[in-house]
Amino acid sequence: MRTLHRREAAAALLALPALALGRPAAAQNSRPVRVVVPAAPGGAIDVIGRIYATRLSEKTGSPWVTENRSGANNTVGAAEVARSAPDGKTLLINADIQLMAKRVMRAVPYDPITDFTPVARLATAPLVLVGNPAGTPNGDLGALVAAMKAAPDKFAFANSALGSMGHLSTESFKRRAGLDTLVVSYRGTAPALTDVLAGQTALMVAPLGSALPHLRADRLRAFAVFSPNRSAQAPEIPTTAEAGMPDLQFTLWYGLWGPKGMPAEVVNALNAAVREVGAEPAIRARLTEQGADPVDEDAAGFARFIGTEAERNGRVAQEAGIEPE
Missing domain, CATH: 3.40.190.150 (Bordetella uptake gene, domain 1)
Structure with missing residues (x-):
């Protein structure tokens, strides 16, 4: 040294x-x-x-x-x-x-x-599970899981990078929900989120701050935040615990x-x-x-x-x- x-x-x-x-x-x-x-x-x-x-x-x-x-x-x-x-x-x-x-x-x-x-x-910062409105069901996390089990090939995840907190939470969500869904890794949050917005991939566990402008413009749909409590920035989004997955918490x-x-x-x-x-x-x-x-x-x-x-x-x-x- x-x-x-x-x-x-x-x-x-x-x-x-x-x-x-x-x-x-x-x-x-x-x-x-x-x-x-x-x-x-x-x-x-x-x-x-x-x-x-x-x-x-x-x-x-x-x-x-x-x-x-x-x-x-x-x-x-x-x-x-x-x-x-x-x-x-x-x-x-x-x-x-x-x-x-x-x-x-x-x-x-x-x-x-x-x-x-x-x-x-x-x-x-909190993480939020978001989806492209055209490619995901208009419902809660349970409705999303049901749709993914019925047609897993339609619901690929975008991921900012291998080993990111978004990646860990995505894989944990898949395991807890019993899903076998493709995860596509990108070189950062911005390009990953861009593909979700374009409908190239259906879902992403994204930083709430990066997703917020698109959520407010109805370009994305939110399913749950991976935090113990709802976020003050988006109090309308339920937590994973409220959706029946209390141990799915990543920050x-x-x-x-x-x-x-x-x-x-x-x-x-x-x-x-x-x-x-x-x-x-x-x-x-x-x-x-x-x-x-x-x-x-x-x-x-x-x-x-x-x-x-x-x-x-x-x-x-x-x-x-x-x-x-």
Whole structure:
């Protein structure tokens, strides 16, 4: 593991203490922070990542440049960050899929947990089962399951990526409902949802924020949210528990990582900055528009959450028969 010398760490922190001290001008001459989003533009990871990156750039006075590096189930962009110097100038914004890389792919050039430094969990968001109105029944979740059992070939699922929370919840739903239905994986939420809207695939378990504009325009039909409670953004959509599947609960989350070996002072400064941004009413409102809620959690708490989540997701993947491809 590479350890930064004090001089290097001080340079890396140039932009960050300015935030806490209210002196963004001190950061003006620092080099930009490169934020890698390993998913396609327009999806939930991209939108939520840019909300944070834009505001952090404004607050620190140092440019935060967001780059989309999609492909291979979000591993292309993640691999770039894993290879970067741990100086706080190259960061990864990804979702829960970050933990699943080796469970869905045989050749991954990094360890999704040990080769990264957890910095902050940004936000959480509900998942919703949606369908194209022309290709799904106008009824509740029970009516959908009955139609799928009667004609399984008519009801393929779109999936944002192998190993995503949407993928895990889709496979769990299929198993609990006794369905054998095709799941088609895409390179991100946006292209997957586009095909559902076009009727190329009938169904998707999607981030609520991504689906909301289409639900309100009647371009999509909602069947259930995979949360313990109904969402304040769409209270008319019942939960899976209300539909008779109480153990079918999955929540999306989004996080910020750096390469392994980042100095604690850099991690803590970044974490504090993220939490300050997440507490701002304007940012909370923008996240609400995406069906998401900010998370107020220190870096150690995020690391503990990752450990628990990785164990849970591995168990779900095993139960669903998800194997590396």
